[in-house]
Amino acid sequence: MPATASITTPIYYVNDRPHIGHVYTTTLCDAWARAMRLRGFDTFFLTGTDEHGVKVEKSAAANGVSPQAWADRNAAEFEAVLRLFQQTNDDFIRTTQPRHERQVQLLVERLRAAGALAKGSFEGWYDEGEETYLTETKAKECDYRSPVSGRPLVRAREENWYFRLSAFAPRLERLFADHPDFVRPAARRNEVLGRLREGLQDVPITRTNFSWGIPMPGDPGHVIYVWIDALLNYVTALGLGDGSQPERNRFWPADYHVVGKEILWFHAVIWPAMLMALELPLPKCVYAHSFWISEGQKMSKSLGNFIDLPALQGYVDRYGLDALRWFLVTRGPLDATDTDFRAAAFHDTYMAELVNTVGNCSSRVSAMIGKTFDGRMPEDPQGGGEWPARCAAAVRAWEGHIDRFELVQATGVAMGLLREVDGFINRTEPFKLAKDPARRGEVGSILAQCAETVRIAGVLLEPFLPVKTVDLAAAFGGVGGDWAQRSRWGALTPGRGLVKVALYPRVETAPAG
RNA sequence: GGCCUGGUAGCUCAGCGGAUAGAGCGUCCGACUCAUAAUCGGAGAGACCUCGGUUCGAAUCCGAGCCAGGCUACCA
Incomplete structure (x- = not known):
């Protein structure tokens, strides 16, 4: 029986337009998955979309469609992108699929039964226009005004369910001590350790200010916060929440969760703590890559310099898909610093x-x-x-x-x-x-x-x-x-046909701009 | 503010206690002509950010500083 190999991308937020970041992360995972399959490993490569939350609810309303219709449309685009770049994912999980929603409720039940949840009140800076809370740091940065409307933020309070993250501090410390490669690259691990030293707060895992999400079991009116919902995709795709897909159990734990650096904390701290509470094995490594910048400038909506799908398609048209994949993988920000495209x-x-x-x-x-x-x-x-x-x-x-x-x-x-x-x-x-x-x-x-x-x-x-x-x-x-x-020397035996190849045509000039 | 990285050839980076500091790309010179005007060899090119310390010996370890970037709890 062949050994297994499994790898995941984060699930992509359907409110975003696909861009180089999504293609990069997915391509890294795809290359690894292809390599493991080539070696004969029993391989599972998972990706998908994250479809709940206020932002989706609001965008859908703004576009005059239901949240589900909005999610369907954008998820279809993400799936189309995978095919366009010949990604070989073995599944594509969507957080609005019944298989996921059902298991999330069961898993949250299990968290509660394990004593990992508690009801508490949350107070924070609330942006009334956006109907969203800002973190203390972010609020301060914006001078306690809404970054969108500029109106003053208000202090608001909400009853929520909390995940008792702080209770897992000793076990997390042991995890990092015993498994120095749990978070890579090492510079990222240091960042996580630094924050761990500052102490852990419990995290709210439900919200009451929107409805587009999975209801909290036994407490209607509370919706499971998107992050908890999203992280669980890694195990719901394998049927671990309800035992519905025993043939996939062998793919847990994942060898690599490949993520962008901005979501490292969730994957390196909150997720392992949740798995500990659920008594499930931990992934072997969370690999956090950095970001692409564009011609020396940070990509941002205001600059409008995102390397988006049409831009990537332009490179594929001109140089071929191999060329794009090669550049992404060999010149990309796989270490702790951003790199220039x-x-x-x-x-x-x-x-x-x-x-x-x-x-x-x-x-x-x-x-x-x-x-x-x-x-x-x-x-x-x-x-x-x-x-x-x-x-x-x-x-x-x-x-x-x-x-x-x-x-x-x-x-x-x-x-x-x-x-x-x-x-x-x-x-x-x-x-x-x-x-x-x-x-x-x-x-x-x-x-x-x-x-x-x-x-x-x-x-x-x-x-x-x-x-x-x-x-x-x-x-x-x-x-x-x-x-x-x-891979063995001598497999190309004498007498076998060997015809002239011309694989990659020259492309004479670099494109302007 | 706190914490974390990095600063090495024109460019991108490797080396992270031990000999004259390396690779790829670019540049220049030479060789070759099988091949996609490709390839191969050679050369040039570096106060290894600064100052101080430890050491027989520092790009490498320690301290301070400068510069750049990152993280600081819901954007790959």
């Missing part, structure tokens, strides 16, 4: 890595075999020379990087193999030797070694470049089978 950098990366390295290397090797060996994989009496060991080491290193969610390093391993092949060709000059019929055997060895290395590098690139690596694999012998077979 620049059109010029996108162009340079595409040219240097996909065209001049992946494309050209596979092209020159396949072309020489086409010419010299009639498009058949030649014999190699040298048994691969140093290459089998080098490739085996690369495969092992790649697996380690994937395990640790070091996606950039994983791509680097494959690129390193291709660069070595390019150097090897220049040193051994098979194209020169080919002119001397007496040295045909030698040429065969060289080219066979190159071809097999390129094929293996191509396999390692599949999760990141899912479109063109299909052509690469087909052109380099069409080696099938499982991971062990495909």
Whole structure:
């Protein structure tokens, strides 16, 4: 029975327009999920939409439709985006689906039964126009005025159900002490630890000022606050709330919850505490990436410089889907600092890595075999020379990087193999030797070694470049089978067809602006 | 305000106690011509933010400062 692997994106808020952030997070998860499937793991990749809350209720009203109709429309757009970018999610959960709502109520019941909930009163700064509370920090920042209308905030009080987060402080401390990799990267973990030291407050988990949400069981009039509702998606999708999908139980706990840095606290502190209360296992790692900025400027609604769907589509039209995915994964803000999305950098990366390295290397090797060996994989009496060991080491290193969610390093391993092949060709000059019929055997060895290395590098690139690596694999012998077979030296046996490929076309100039 | 990161070649970054500080890209020179005007080699290029400390030895550890960014409880 194969080992399992599971990964999640946050569920996306249907009130937002899809943009580079959503595509980035999803693409990271997709690349990892594809890598694990490639390795033969029993893999589950979950994403979805978060559809409750005041904002949805208000937007729907403003657009003259019901909240459900509004959510349906926008959720459909998020799903369309997944298909557009060829994401391979295994499920798409929506918080308005009956399967989710039913389980959230059961799980909240369980929290209450476990003594993790208490009724209390909440007092805070209330924006009457927006019908929403602002945090103390935010209120202060806005000079105690509504950031929207500018009218003064009022002190308001509400009866709510609270989650007794403070009661979990000792267990959370132990979690962070025992599992230093629970939150990554390390800089983010430090931030969480810093805040943990300041002490934990109980968190309100119900609201009474809107109705678009899941009713609190046994206390109508109270609606379960969107965050609690949303976090639970990770387990409701697997049927853990009501045992409705036993065949999916094996995918919990998740290996990675990949999230943006702004929602780390919920995932790193509130969520594990909820799971402790529910007596469910904790995810192995919450990975918080940073943000993209656009041409040196922070993306914001006021600047109108969001890298939105049309912008992304423009890159795909011009450079192809592989190019976009490659740039996002290899140049993205996977560590604790934001990174810049620049059109010029996108162009340079595409040219240097996909065209001049992946494309050209596979092209020159396949072309020489086409010419010299009639498009058949030649014999190699040298048994691969140093290459089998080098490739085996690369495969092992790649697996380690994937395990640790070091996606950039994983791509680097494959690129390193291709660069070595390019150097090897220049040193051994098979194209020169080919002119001397007496040295045909030698040429065969060289080219066979190159071809097999390129094929293996191509396999390692599949999760990141899912479109063109299909052509690469087909052109380099069409080696099938499982991971062990495909990653093994020698699978491209002599005599197999090997046709010339031209994977990534040159794109002459960087687009203006 | 509090807390957390980072400041290393023109650019993006790796190195985080030990030899002349590295990679990729860009630039310049050379080689080659199988390949997508690609590739390979070489070169140039750095007070490793500043000041002080610890040490036989500091880019690396400690302290202070400067600069940039982040987090501070409902936007990927």
